[in-house]
C-alpha cells in the first residue's frame with residue numbers, strides 16, 4: 001500500500017517535470033506568436049513609468065503628434081516622394097542635392113491655387129515630362145494605382161500654407 005503511494009507521488013512528480021520541460025522546449029523552438037507583442041507592451045509600460053528629465057509624466061509619441069494614424073496617402077508619400085519633396089513637402093529631402101529644377105515646394109500657396117487635382121494626379125502617374133515639366137520628376141504609375149494616387153494628391157494638398 002505504502003509502496004503504491006510512493007509510486008503514485010513519484011509518477012505525478014515526473015509527469016510534472018515532463019510538462020515543464022515540454023513547455024520550455026516549445027517556447028524555445030516554437031515561440032508563441034504573441035510573445036513579441038507581450039515584450040513590446042512590457043517595454044511600453046516600463047517606458048511610461050519613467051519621468052522625463054524635467055520630472056513631468058512623459059506623453060506617448062502617438063499623443064504628442066496628434067495621435068492620428070498615417071493615412072495611406074501620407075504613407076506612400078513618405079515612401080516614394082519625401083526623398084525629394086521632403087517629409088514636410090518643402091522640397092528639402094535628402095535627394096535634392098544638385099537637382100535642377102528643384103522639386104516643387106508643396107507649401108507654396110500660389111502654386112497650390114494654380115493647379116487642379118487632375119494635373120497633380122497626372123504628373124504623379126505619368127511623370128514630369130507628361131505635363132511638360134522635368135523628367136527628373138519620375139512616373140509612379142507602376143508603383144501606385146489610381147486610388148492610391150488620389151490619396152497621395154490629398155496629402156500633397158494638405159501641405160498648402162504649412
Ligand code: HEC
Nearest residue numbers: 080081084101102103104120123124128133134136137140
Ligand atoms: C527624384 C526626385 C523626386 C521624387 C522621388 C519625386 N519627385 Fe515630384 N518632382 C521632382 C522634381 C525635380 C519636380 C519639378 C519638376 C519641374 O518643375 O520641372 C517635381 C515636381 C512635382 C510636382 C509639381 C508639378 C507642378 O505642376 O509643378 C508634383 C505634384 C510632384 N512632383 C509630386 C510628386 C509625388 C507625389 C511624388 C511621389 C509619388 C514625387 N513627386 C516624387 C522630383 C521628384
